[in-house]
Amino acid sequence: MKKLVIALFSFSLCALGASAATSVLPDTVKTIENAQKVVITEDSTGVNVTVVGTGSDSDYRYTYNSKYAPDGVVKTEQKDWILQLPFTKNESSNRKKHTVSIISGGLGFGWIDALGDGNDFDMGHSYEIFYQNVLAVEFKLNRNQWIKLGFGLDWRNYKLDKNYRFYKTDEGSDIGHYLDGQSPISSRYKVFSILVPFSFKQRLYQKLTLDLGVVMNINTRASIKTKYMKDGSKMEEFSRGVNQNRITCDFMGTLLWNGCGWYVKYSPCNVIKGGFGPQINPLSTGFILFY
Numbered sequence: 168m169k170k171l172v173i174a175l176f177s178f179s180l181c182a183l184g185a186s187a188a189t190s191v192l193p194d195t196v197k198t199i200e201n202a203q204k205v206v207i208t209e210d211s212t213g214v215n216v217t218v219v220g221t222g223s224d225s226d227y228r229y230t231y232n233s234k235y236a237p238d239g240v241v242k243t244e245q246k247d248w249i250l251q252l253p254f255t256k257n258e259s260s261n262r263k264k265h266t267v268s269i270i271s272g273g274l275g276f277g278w279i280d281a282l283g284d285g286n287d288f289d290m291g292h293s294y295e296i297f298y299q300n301v302l303a304v305e306f307k308l309n310r311n312q313w314i315k316l317g318f319g320l321d322w323r324n325y326k327l328d329k330n331y332r333f334y335k336t337d338e339g340s341d342i343g344h345y346l347d348g349q350s351p352i353s354s355r356y357k358v359f360s361i362l363v364p365f366s367f368k369q370r371l372y373q374k375l376t377l378d379l380g381v382v383m384n385i386n387t388r389a390s391i392k393t394k395y396m397k398d399g400s401k402m403e404e405f406s407r408g409v410n411q412n413r414i415t416c417d418f419m420g421t422l423l424w425n426g427c428g429w430y431v432k433y434s435p436c437n438v439i440k441g442g443f444g445p446q447i448n449p450l451s452t453g454f455i456l457f458y
Contacts, residue, residue, distance in 0.1 A: 273299025277453020319362035339410035339443030352394035410443035
């Protein structure tokens with residue numbers, strides 16, 4: 168490689184039009200003065216240098232080949248993979264037409280209503296907290312369109328009006344009135360899920376974007392908790408194993424300005440397995456940040 172570097176340096180001097188004779192180093196391959204054109208190419212086998220024409224001879228041709236060693240290693244850098252974290256921006260990804268990025272973001276908080284048999288739910292106190300993309304792969308289709316696939320975490324808390332309670336049954340869970348002598352405090356059904364979101368994002372105007380997608384929920388854990396007063400004492404009933412559906416899906420739409428905005432999410436799937444409790448099809452809305 169030392170010979171090649173010195174040769175390239177010599178050709179560069181010739182291209183600048185150096186005409187004076189200079190001392191020739193011992194490892195110089197060739198000296199060409201007043202070269203009209205120097206072309207340097209590279210392939211998997213090595214580097215090729217071609218000189219076309221000199222000051223006095225436009226038909227002059229000279230080619231030099233430097234082969235790579237058989238056991239040599241060629242290092243390359245792939246700049247189309249970009250790591251992007253929340254609270255940060257990567258300007259290089261905006262300039263490229265096609266990029267594949269590793270991203271993280273989408274902290275959300277929303278309120279839940281339950282369709283189906285969910286007329287007894289209190290939307291003002293039923294909520295969800297989620298992190299949509301703990302880690303995701305985002306592919307930029309063009310300047311205005313992206314698709315992404317990731318995984319995240321979600322925690323949902325379905326709370327009933329004070330006149331109703333969740334209670335455990337032999338099959339699962341159900342909703343009913345409090346018993347005589349019980350003064351209601353609260354009753355909720357909680358579900359923890361691992362998310363697998365897939366979405367398509369379209370730029371509408373400058374920093375305004377619309378994100379549409381499907382979210383698969385892997386519901387790993389669910390429980391019910393009911394609190395009430397009885398005979399002057401605070402009582403609590405807590406149960407796990409309430410037969411939640413292990414896999415459900417949501418349809419989600421998000422309107423964003425500069426990565427923050429408002430979302431709406433609906434699930435056509437029942438949270439609880441059929442025949443093991445009331446039908447709950449959650450409809451939620453709220454805000455999302457760093458998405």
